[in-house]
Amino acid sequence: MGNRVNGLMRENTVCTEDRTIDPGSPRARAVRTLLVLLFFVLPAYGPAWAQEGHGYLDISGGYKTGNFGTPTTSNLYYLSPVLGYVAPRYDLSLTVPYLFLTSETGGNTSTESGIGDVILRGGLVLVPEGKGGLSLDGSLAVKLPTADETKGLGTGETDYGAFFGLHQRLGTTKLSFMGGYLKVGDSPSINYNDIYLYGIGVSRVFGHTDLYTSLEGRRSVVPGADNPLELNLGFFHLLTTEYSLKGSASFGLTDGSPDFGLNLGFVIWL
Numbered sequence: 001m002g003n004r005v006n007g008l009m010r011e012n013t014v015c016t017e018d019r020t021i022d023p024g025s026p027r028a029r030a031v032r033t034l035l036v037l038l039f040f041v042l043p044a045y046g047p048a049w050a051q052e053g054h055g056y057l058d059i060s061g062g063y064k065t066g067n068f069g070t071p072t073t074s075n076l077y078y079l080s081p082v083l084g085y086v087a088p089r090y091d092l093s094l095t096v097p098y099l100f101l102t103s104e105t106g107g108n109t110s111t112e113s114g115i116g117d118v119i120l121r122g123g124l125v126l127v128p129e130g131k132g133g134l135s136l137d138g139s140l141a142v143k144l145p146t147a148d149e150t151k152g153l154g155t156g157e158t159d160y161g162a163f164f165g166l167h168q169r170l171g172t173t174k175l176s177f178m179g180g181y182l183k184v185g186d187s188p189s190i191n192y193n194d195i196y197l198y199g200i201g202v203s204r205v206f207g208h209t210d211l212y213t214s215l216e217g218r219r220s221v222v223p224g225a226d227n228p229l230e231l232n233l234g235f236f237h238l239l240t241t242e243y244s245l246k247g248s249a250s251f252g253l254t255d256g257s258p259d260f261g262l263n264l265g266f267v268i269w270l
Contacts, residue, residue: 053087060246060265069226069255075102078116088125091139095119099153112151117159118144126164133169138162145185155192157185163197176201176214184221192221201232208238226256234263242269 064076077100084093097116102109123139141161147154163180182195201214217229234248243266250261 053085053090055083055085055270057268057270058082058084058246058265059268060263062261062263064250064258064261066252066258066260067255068257072103072105075104076100077102080116089128090125091121091123093119093121095121099147101152103152112148112153114148114151114153115146117147117154120144129167129169135167135169136164137167138164149187155185155187155190157187157192159184172205174203176203178214178216191223193219193223195219195221210236212236220256226254228257229253230257230261243267244269 059079059081061079062077064078065074067073078097080095080097082093082095084091096118098114099116100111100113102111119141121139121141123137125135125137127134127136129135139162141163143159143161145154145156145158147156149156159182161180161182163178166177168175176199178197178199178201180197182197184192184194186192195218197216197218199214199216201212201216203210203212212232212234214232215229216232217227220227229252231251231253232248233250234246236244236246238244246263246265246267248261248263250258252259
């Protein structure tokens with residue numbers, strides 16, 4: 001699975017109250033969208049579902065810090081477990097993050113914590129890699145508004161996204177071009193920007209280790225703010241057939257980006 005698994009891992013950044021979902025709510029519409037994806041879109045590719053795949057549990061944690069061009073410095077610590085399944089032609093995943101957010105403004109500090117927004121994702125290899133080394137994959141994702149917006153942990157709205165990756169393999173090196181579009185739900189007080197994403201990356205395999213670097217940008221979700229642009233460095237290492245390690249560091253290149261980010265994870269193949 002190699003580089004493809006590495007790419008999936010890079011894509012995947014609890015309310016104890018019992019709630020009834022309103023069938024007309026953004027959350028219910030998001031669930032219906034995911035059901036369409038799982039039961040109508042992906043199975044349409046037929047034979048791809050018959051191929052053998054592997055389940056995995058990705059237990060990752062990380063840290064991001066920055067002021068995003070404002071007087072407030074934010075420090076975000078997170079635990080982001082992912083339960084997923086990856087096969088040669090498709091993949092599915094569920095991400096349930098837990099967030100710890102500390103904000104400091106003029107010497108005053110506040111701290112909030114809680115479940116973040118749950119992410120449901122399905123991906124498909126649209127053009128398998130041929131003799132020339134070219135391949136194309138795409139994915140759809142839904143972000144459910146499970147985070148508490150009153151704590152600043154989310155927007156309280158559902159987001160929908162579509163993404164693609166165009167890859168060219170040259171021996172043990174792979175060049176990737178990435179793009180996507182995210183439809184962002186507006187809150188009652190803010191009309192957020194929809195987000196377009198773009199990036200270019202290079203990865204290379206050394207034995208059981210995949211090293212990569214990428215330059216990734218996106219439109220700011222907040223109107224008038226600087227657009228984020230980040231440099232990422234990372235690795236994915238197969239320890240055994242059952243366990244893997246991964247890690248990454250990011251460096252912000254604009255005021256709209258986190259100044260620095262770090263992520264470490266342990267993957268269990270099921």
